[in-house]
Amino acid sequence: MKTVMSKKSVIALYVLPSLILVLILIYIPIVLSGYYGLTDWNGVGKMKFIGLDNYITLIHDKLFWTSTWHSILLGLFSVLSLIGYLIVSLILASKLRGSNLLRKIYIIPMLLSSVAIAQLWVKIYDPNNGMINSILTSLGVEHTPLWLADPKIALYAIFLPIVWQYAGFYIIILYAALINVPEELIEAARIDGANAFQIAYKIKIPLISGVLKVLVILAVVGSLKYFDLIYVMTGGGPGHASEVMASYMYKEAFGKFNFGYGSAIGFGLLVISMAATWLIQKFLKTKSDD
Amino acid sequence: MIKRKALTALTLICLLIGIVLTGCSSEGSSGDGSASGGKIHLKFMHDWPKGSSPAYFNLVNEIIKDFEDKHKNVKIDVEVLNPDQYRDKIKVLGASNELPDVGLTWSNGFAKPFATGGQFTPLNDIIDKDFKDQFVPGTVESYTFDGKSYALPMEMNITYIFYNKEIFKKYHIDVPKTFDELKQAGEVLKKNGVIPATVGSKDGWPASMWFMYLADRIGGPTILTDVINGKVKMTDPAIVKAAQEVQNLVDDGFFVKGNTALSNDEAKGYFLNEKAAMFLTATWELPNFTTSPDTSKAFKEKVGYFKFPLYEGGKGTDINSYVGGPGLGVFVAENSKHKDVAKDFATYLVKEWGKRSVEKAGILPATKVNTDGLKNVHPMYLDVLKDINEASNVTTWFDTQASPNVSELHHDMMTALFGKQVTPEEFAQKQADALAKEAKK
Structure with a gap:
């Protein structure tokens, strides 16, 4: 008994350094940004405490909700694309010849920096000299789309490279999970006469459902706070058509010197991300309980 | 046994905290100019990368080199960013009170929070002493708030x-x-x-x-x-x-x-x-x-x-x-550790810039240019300088x-x-x- 108790204190001691780091680097900044959200602050001068004004403005700010909607759309897109990744991984894990090479090819976009990817796709989308429109023109299309310049399609045009960028990451994780499915189970199913589709649907996918759940959460949370490609490719434009929460926060804080309001947006982002995570966990749990 | 474990843990914590703290302190001093090996290091930031603004980049480097030759004990540490990144970084540095000793700022609305927030140091003494009647009218005013001028204008566009x-x-x-x-x-x-x-x-x-x-x-x-x-x-x-x-x-x-x-x-x-x-x-x-x-x-x-x-x-x-309007001006940070040297450098930079910019780089400075003395200048410059003199309003x-x-x-x-x-x-x-x-x- 005595040893257990003292062991706990040792455990506590061991945990302490990382706890301190997490506190300093994550939790304290969260509390601070929540507090900055209560102030009118231009980032340089004195802070003025204004109570809940920023948060009230935030709730009535149409632009914030538009950007939230765009972030949620990105989340939906990312989750849907998981289905595609799953199919690819299933094929790769089925001892296909050359799957090793293919796996490496899929991971390449992961290795490129976001800015490089953004520049690449900006060139591809260029309405006058870009690759896509050049092909379309040569095929005889007269009114080629403006892609990033068209407010109606700019957002979706950015989704594509984002999905492309993270494909390798998800495929690697799914692949690793799939090759860990015990061979005996698949063997047994095959003897019982199950075809490849049945094996995948009835055995492999249920066995990796834990990993899938984690990936759904990763995809949604990652999408909600997504920033880099959007910032480089359109800057949230044209006219906020591709604005997401993080880019809106950045614009308010660094573009307009509104650090108070920017912090309030950041805090809103945190609340929404937490709510989304909680919802997904709840939703997925009830499903598996059935 | 357990005691020893506790001791190791404690040592580890101390070490970690030590690392964190030293990390902080070295970061703090890298922002300002610091003297090392007897040399004064001034930090200077500008937004003319070699790729997109080669003329500006080269001219600034030339002036910096001349300044260092004249002041053997000073080393200018230059950081170059493209304009959009520069704009953001200066704001971040301002927010954390770590502005470079000397840097560039845009006029009016951009400079105001820095100036009124006490981040830039007033330069009226230099302007009165070294630049009397030298600037094109309307340029210094763009960096002036409450009667104090916070930057030396470099450009007139x-x-x-x-x-x-x-x-x-x-x-x-x-x-x-x-x-x-x-x-x-x-x-x-x-x-x-x-x-x-x-x-x-x-x-x-x-x-x-x-x-x-x-x-x-x-x-x-x-x-x-x-x-x-x-x-x-x-x-x-x-x-x-x-x-x-x-x-x-x-x-x-x-x-x-x-x-x-x-x-x-x-x-x-x-x-x-x-x-x-x-x-x-x-x-x-x-x-x-x-x-x-x-x-x-x-x-x-x-x-x-x-x-x-x-x-x-x-x-x-x-x-x-x-x-x-005036584009960029040179500011000196209020909390620079070597304010006098920084001011000297800013003065030298703007003066030499005015002398050399048209002929060497084809840049229109905010200081008045005597067109008679100009040789080997592209005729377009003479036209533009004439236009500026004849402008009814900018x-x-x-x-x-x-x-x-x-x-x-x-x-x-x-x-x-x-x-x-x-x-x-x-x-x-x-x-x-x-x-x-x-x-x-």
């Missing part, structure tokens, strides 16, 4: 429509004197498959130049400054009309397709590649059209410029009224005069206006609301 003389000649187009002629020129160019004008309206500010000139020509030279000072409302019919005319040009296909996704540099490419015939921009581009080794000689010979045409029936009847860019908040909104609205996401009325109304809200504060 005015805006022209640069055009491709060969394309104009090929289709028998005369330099337009009126807005109608400009539109007709656009029609001719379009018919012949040439993009009439290129503009990077993703960035907002290049698009705004079209709006500002039209506002100047329709509403008179003081209208934009009056809007900032609250004397005229943004919803004034002249402003709405200017916005309407901008959108008419967009509707006519006057601008390059998809310009709301083009940055200024990308848009400039269309002009440099001779795909677009006109490019409204400021004189900071002059080196690219005259001296820069990166543009072909053949192209340089084709570039000309004309003043923004007059608008029939508009109040702005003087073609010598320009939109422009309206400082609207987005520069406005606060960062309004300025950002203005950029957004410009992109939206070019992308046809707002009507001219909404365009004016939204900015009027923001200005009114600010006036209340």
Whole structure:
């Protein structure tokens, strides 16, 4: 008994350094940004405490909700694309010849920096000299789309490279999970006469459902706070058509010197991300309980 | 046994905290100039990367080297960023009180929070002593708040429509004197498959130049400054009309397709590649059209410029009224550890800049230039310097005069206006609301 108790204190001691780091680097900044959200602050001068004004403005700010909607759309897109990744991984894990090479090819976009990817796709989308429109023109299309310049399609045009960028990451994780499915189970199913589709649907996918759940959460949370490609490719434009929460926060804080309001947006982002995570966990749990 | 474990744990914690703390302290001092090995290190940041502004980059390096040769105990540590990144980084550094000893700032709205927040040091002593009557009128004033001047202006820019003389000649187009002629020129160019004008309206500010000139020509030279000072409302019919005319040009296909996704540099490419015939921009581009080794000689010979045409029936009847203003100025950080050396360097930089910039780099400085002494200068410079002397008015860019908040909104609205996401009325109304809200504060 005595040893257990003292062991706990040792455990506590061991945990302490990382706890301190997490506190300093994550939790304290969260509390601070929540507090900055209560102030009118231009980032340089004195802070003025204004109570809940920023948060009230935030709730009535149409632009914030538009950007939230765009972030949620990105989340939906990312989750849907998981289905595609799953199919690819299933094929790769089925001892296909050359799957090793293919796996490496899929991971390449992961290795490129976001800015490089953004520049690449900006060139591809260029309405006058870009690759896509050049092909379309040569095929005889007269009114080629403006892609990033068209407010109606700019957002979706950015989704594509984002999905492309993270494909390798998800495929690697799914692949690793799939090759860990015990061979005996698949063997047994095959003897019982199950075809490849049945094996995948009835055995492999249920066995990796834990990993899938984690990936759904990763995809949604990652999408909600997504920033880099959007910032480089359109800057949230044209006219906020591709604005997401993080880019809106950045614009308010660094573009307009509104650090108070920017912090309030950041805090809103945190609340929404937490709510989304909680919802997904709840939703997925009830499903598996059935 | 357990005690020893506890001890190891404790040592580990101490070590970790030690690492964290030393990390903090070394970061803190790297921001300021620090003396090491007897040398004074000054940190200097500018936004002229070698790739996009080679003339500026080289001239600044040359001056820095000369300064270091004269002051053997000083080492200037230079950090170069492109303008957009620079803009952001300076704000972040300002927020964490770690500005470089010497750096560049834009005027008016951009400099104000730094100046009034006590981050820049007042430079009135230097201006009175070393630069008496040396600056072009109206430049220092753009960095002056509550009677104190916080930066030494480096540039004076005015805006022209640069055009491709060969394309104009090929289709028998005369330099337009009126807005109608400009539109007709656009029609001719379009018919012949040439993009009439290129503009990077993703960035907002290049698009705004079209709006500002039209506002100047329709509403008179003081209208934009009056809007900032609250004397005229943004919803004034002249402003709405200017916005309407901008959108008419967009509707006519006057601008390059998809310009709301083009940055200024990308848009400039269309002009440099001779795909677009006109490019409204400021004189900071002059080196690219005259001296820069990166543009072909053949192209340089084709570039000309004309003043923004007059608008029939508009109040702005003087073609010598320009939109422009001081670009960057040099500031010295208030919490610099070597303020005197930093001030010396800033003074030296601006003085030498004024002496060498036109001849060596083709840059128009904010200090007065004696054109008689100039040799080997591209004739376009003499024309531009003459224009500046004869200017009846230079309206400082609207987005520069406005606060960062309004300025950002203005950029957004410009992109939206070019992308046809707002009507001219909404365009004016939204900015009027923001200005009114600010006036209340």
